[in-house]
Amino acid sequence: MSAIRMPTPDPAILARADAIRAALAAALPAECVVTDEAGRRAFETDALTAYRRLPLAVLLPRSTEETALALKLCRQHGVNIVPRGAGTSLAGGAVPQEDAVVVGLSKMNRILEVNYADRYARVEAGVTNLSISEAMAADGFFYAPDPSSQLACTIGGNVANNSGGAHCLKYGVTSNHLMGVRLVTFEGEVVDIGGPALDPAGLDFLGLICGAEGQLGIVTEVFVRILPLAEGARPALFGFDDAEDASRCVAAIIGAGILPVAMEYMDNLAIEITENFAHAGYPLDVEAMLIIECEGSTPEIDAEFARILEIAHAHGVRVVRECQSAMEAAQIWKGRKSAFGATGRIADYICMDGTVPTGRLPEALRRVGEICAAAGLRVANVFHAGDGNMHPLILYNVNDPKEQEKAERAGEEVLAMSVELGGCLTGEHGVGLEKRDLMSKQYTPQELAQQKAVRAVFDPEGRFNPAKVFPLEERAA
Amino acid sequence: MTHTPADAREAAEIVRAANAPFDIAGAGTRAFGRPPEGVRLSGAGLGGIVFHEPAEMTLRARAGTPVREVEEKLAEAGQMLPFEPMDPRVLFGTTGEPTVGGLVASALAGPRRLSAGAVRDNLLGVEIVNGRGEIIRAGGRVMKNVTGLDLVKITCGALGTLGFITEATFKLLPRPRAEATIVIRRLDDARAVEAMAMALGSPFGVSGAATIHAGMGREFPRTLLRVEGFKDSVAYRAERLIALLADFGAKHALLGEESERMWRAIRDGAFLAEPRERAIWRASLKPSDAPAALAALGTTALASLMDLGGGLLWFATDPTPQAAGEVRAALARIPGHAELIRAEAGLRSRVDVFTPLNPALARLTRGVKQSLDPKGLFNPGRMYAGI
Numbered sequence: 019m020s021a022i023r024m025p026t027p028d029p030a031i032l033a034r035a036d037a038i039r040a041a042l043a044a045a046l047p048a049e050c051v052v053t054d055e056a057g058r059r060a061f062e063t064d065a066l067t068a069y070r071r072l073p074l075a076v077l078l079p080r081s082t083e084e085t086a087l088a089l090k091l092c093r094q095h096g097v098n099i100v101p102r103g104a105g106t107s108l109a110g111g112a113v114p115q116e117d118a119v120v121v122g123l124s125k126m127n128r129i130l131e132v133n134y135a136d137r138y139a140r141v142e143a144g145v146t147n148l149s150i151s152e153a154m155a156a157d158g159f160f161y162a163p164d165p166s167s168q169l170a171c172t173i174g175g176n177v178a179n180n181s182g183g184a185h186c187l188k189y190g191v192t193s194n195h196l197m198g199v200r201l202v203t204f205e206g207e208v209v210d211i212g213g214p215a216l217d218p219a220g221l222d223f224l225g226l227i228c229g230a231e232g233q234l235g236i237v238t239e240v241f242v243r244i245l246p247l248a249e250g251a252r253p254a255l256f257g258f259d260d261a262e263d264a265s266r267c268v269a270a271i272i273g274a275g276i277l278p279v280a281m282e283y284m285d286n287l288a289i290e291i292t293e294n295f296a297h298a299g300y301p302l303d304v305e306a307m308l309i310i311e312c313e314g315s316t317p318e319i320d321a322e323f324a325r326i327l328e329i330a331h332a333h334g335v336r337v338v339r340e341c342q343s344a345m346e347a348a349q350i351w352k353g354r355k356s357a358f359g360a361t362g363r364i365a366d367y368i369c370m371d372g373t374v375p376t377g378r379l380p381e382a383l384r385r386v387g388e389i390c391a392a393a394g395l396r397v398a399n400v401f402h403a404g405d406g407n408m409h410p411l412i413l414y415n416v417n418d419p420k421e422q423e424k425a426e427r428a429g430e431e432v433l434a435m436s437v438e439l440g441g442c443l444t445g446e447h448g449v450g451l452e453k454r455d456l457m458s459k460q461y462t463p464q465e466l467a468q469q470k471a472v473r474a475v476f477d478p479e480g481r482f483n484p485a486k487v488f489p490l491e492e493r494a495a
Numbered sequence: 496m497t498h499t500p501a502d503a504r505e506a507a508e509i510v511r512a513a514n515a516p517f518d519i520a521g522a523g524t525r526a527f528g529r530p531p532e533g534v535r536l537s538g539a540g541l542g543g544i545v546f547h548e549p550a551e552m553t554l555r556a557r558a559g560t561p562v563r564e565v566e567e568k569l570a571e572a573g574q575m576l577p578f579e580p581m582d583p584r585v586l587f588g589t590t591g592e593p594t595v596g597g598l599v600a601s602a603l604a605g606p607r608r609l610s611a612g613a614v615r616d617n618l619l620g621v622e623i624v625n626g627r628g629e630i631i632r633a634g635g636r637v638m639k640n641v642t643g644l645d646l647v648k649i650t651c652g653a654l655g656t657l658g659f660i661t662e663a664t665f666k667l668l669p670r671p672r673a674e675a676t677i678v679i680r681r682l683d684d685a686r687a688v689e690a691m692a693m694a695l696g697s698p699f700g701v702s703g704a705a706t707i708h709a710g711m712g713r714e715f716p717r718t719l720l721r722v723e724g725f726k727d728s729v730a731y732r733a734e735r736l737i738a739l740l741a742d743f744g745a746k747h748a749l750l751g752e753e754s755e756r757m758w759r760a761i762r763d764g765a766f767l768a769e770p771r772e773r774a775i776w777r778a779s780l781k782p783s784d785a786p787a788a789l790a791a792l793g794t795t796a797l798a799s800l801m802d803l804g805g806g807l808l809w810f811a812t813d814p815t816p817q818a819a820g821e822v823r824a825a826l827a828r829i830p831g832h833a834e835l836i837r838a839e840a841g842l843r844s845r846v847d848v849f850t851p852l853n854p855a856l857a858r859l860t861r862g863v864k865q866s867l868d869p870k871g872l873f874n875p876g877r878m879y880a881g882i
């Protein structure tokens with residue numbers, strides 16, 4: 019049924035499945051090994067729920083040493099490895115396979131050190147994104163990248179996907195805040211890269227590992243940069259009758275040299291779905307809305323909004339809702355951050371993640387609309403407009419194979435368009451399984467071969483997350 | 496003999512035909528790294544800005560484009576390269592026009608690294624020719640891109656050892672309309688780092704934090720803290736910082752041109768540039784370790800200053816292997832690393848220019864080099880002997 023081809027599991031491994039499970043259970047503490055079917059079932063997919071595979075076993079190490087042991091065992095038994103954080107990947111990055119062992123970091127969830135004088139935190143890879151910021155909020159610090167899934171997703175997953183978030187317009191994405199990692203290689207070797215100094219020595223391996231989707235090794239510990247919280251922050255809503263005006267307004271604000279912390283775009287359908295769920299006070303009678311947040315002291319915020327307002331008026335803004343209280347601000351963000359979840363309650367969806375140059379946003383939005391209309395599917399747009407990172411949510415019914423195929427095909431067209439407009443296939447969710455076979459739209463065969471050659475330096479046998487990121491090899495004749 | 500390809504295709508042909516190493520250079524203004532050997536492969540023929548999109552805050556330039564040309568173009572639009580690239584001629588005593596390719600390959604960011612990130616954080620894409628003579632594009636022109644393995648950052652700062660850079664695309668920032676620098680006098684190293692940490696831990700958006708030791712223009716040390724942005728906001732934040740740091744003796748601020756000149760000098764290593772024969776080092780470490788590092792260096796450091804809140808030490812030593820050995824020994828127990836960034840070629844060939852790698856990192860470094868440049872054509876040994 020599903021369009022994305024999964025590789026045939028290795029029959030030799032499947033034949034030894036029970037023996038491998040027994041060996042893993044014998045070598046690791048009981049609480050770190052999941053072998054029963056019901057237990058494994060919980061790890062069969064991620065947020066790309068249309069694809070499910072029951073893993074051979076699940077290992078949940080509690081330390082770097084246990085992770086190293088787990089990987090040595092996997093190597094001994096010749097099984098593939100699927101690293102996993104919280105399983106919120108939207109690209110199928112954490113979807114396992116029948117002949118692979120999932121190594122989950124959920125038990126490694128401690129914050130090991132917070133150093134305000136040197137502005138970093140050292141944490142285990144399984145801590146959730148939000149808990150890092152929560153641990154230091156009272157002291158006036160935070161960890162900047164804030165994916166909407168931050169309540170659940172782990173810092174290890176963020177590093178693997180180089181995740182972004184609403185506030186990345188000003189602060190940047192995960193890689194801009196990553197100072198060091200402890201990496202366990204497929205041989206079970208532990209390598210420390212970077213650390214408490216701002217810039218690491220020698221070649222920029224952190225830049226390579228961040229966004230490698232778990233294919234270079236398992237990250238067990240992370241040094242992140244932490245920042246002082248702004249004096250204050252305040253979002254405002256700007257509603258437009260014409261969606262293109264809204265996207266032109268985004269480009270105009272940036273062009274005027276104003277860099278708000280966040281500029282999020284929601285179209286009419288996204289507003290309606292979210293408002294019904296979160297009651298955030300969004301205007302229901304507009305075609306598109308921008309959530310713009312400014313930071314600083316009250317006069318600084320006022321001054322920045324005054325400049326933005328002038329530009330918005332020039333672009334035909336009809337509704338402006340400035341936010342009066344912290345409660346209201348929290349509501350506005352709660353709405354935005356629950357947009358995917360709210361959409362999931364009314365339909366199945368696939369979430370596209372292409373980025374386009376901000377100057378091409380109006381055209382890109384128009385074409386997304388056309389592509390989905392031609393497929394007879396509804397689409398809700400809610401995304402990080404300030405950096406051109408689009409998230410069309412294409413709605414469909416997962417139980418209708420024809421519709422799923424249509425949705426996937428429309429998604430592919432949208433991504434091809436992103437590349438054509440000078441952008442890329444994925445801005446923050448990763449390639450995973452989902453976009454694997456589209457990679458040749460963005461890269462030449464030589465470029466893909468070069469990326470694979472670099473990957474092979476870390477994992478010569480391709481044991482980590484096989485069948486992801488790179489197009490499946492043509493079967494040898 | 497010098498190869499000066501006019502475009503990436505020509506560069507790829509030259510590389511495909513080669514069986515002996517290249518010494519890659521732009522304008523040759525950065526005598527950084529171990530001394531090169533081989534036939535000169537010059538980026539100078541790859542000139543020109545490909546595009547500048549002010550409303551998207553991006554710029555793409557070919558590798559041989561003078562940095563000056565880029566900066567002038569950006570200044571017209573009220574924009575800038577965010578990471579405050581140094582003018583290498585001040586420190587290296589070279590002439591000519593530094594190029595975009597050299598800027599990416601050496602990845603030396605200035606004081607604004609604190610708030611705007613390093614060179615790699617503002618590099619959206621590169622085009623390189625790899626050692627197989629293939630044209631490889633990595634990244635692109637958009638602000639967010641996680642498509643495939645990121646070969647952009649690993650190229651940045653590799654001193655040309657992984658590929659011949661032919662083009663680079665940068666993220667830009669609006670040029671601040673105003674700036675102010677708060678000056679605190681006579682803090683010892685420990686107090687200076689404390690003051691800088693307090694400022695950097697404040698919400699007032701400090702974009703420069705440095706301490707210039709006594710004997711560099713003044714008979715007492717000066718701790719400097721910069722804020723930038725719109726005029727009213729700068730005035731407000733400078734005032735708040737002065738109040739916050741009153742116990743440290745913060746009183747007045749330098750404004751406008753005076754402030755700009757100060758940070759330009761810090762950025763370029765101007766305070767240490769003379770005397771010319773001295774070796775110059777940069778050490779990256781945890782800011783709170785800076786006082787201990789300076790104490791451990793003792794009189795080996797003939798002159799020094801702290802940038803990045805103490806996270807970056809600049810210091811000068813005698814140009815001898817013995818002094819280099821003392822530096823490595825003094826810093827051995829402090830997490831971080833140190834690079835010998837200026838010395839005459841003889842010294843750079845005899846001592847480790849970069850902090851020596853542990854076996855695991857050496858293996859990865861060798862592997863990545865091999866995967867991009869299997870024949871070892873590009874700047875062999877420029878970072879590490881034998882790699």
Ligand SMILES: Cc1cc2nc3c(=O)[nH]c(=O)nc-3n(C[C@H](O)[C@H](O)[C@H](O)COP(=O)(O)OP(=O)(O)OC[C@H]3O[C@@H](n4cnc5c(N)ncnc54)[C@H](O)[C@@H]3O)c2cc1C
Nearest residue numbers: 103104105106107111166172174175176178181182232237
């Ligand atoms: C409702 C919703 C909203 C979202 N919003 C955003 C958003 O705003 N911005 C954004 O960027 N993403 C967003 N995402 C996507 C997702 O949350 C991120 O990609 C996140 O970083 C994944 O983290 P995780 O812990 O769930 O990782 P997983 O899904 O478990 O794994 C993701 C990938 O990382 C690998 N991996 C995980 N842990 C490790 C490790 N320790 N070492 C090595 N590899 C590892 C996995 O193999 C997999 O390839 C959203 C997802 C959902 C469901």
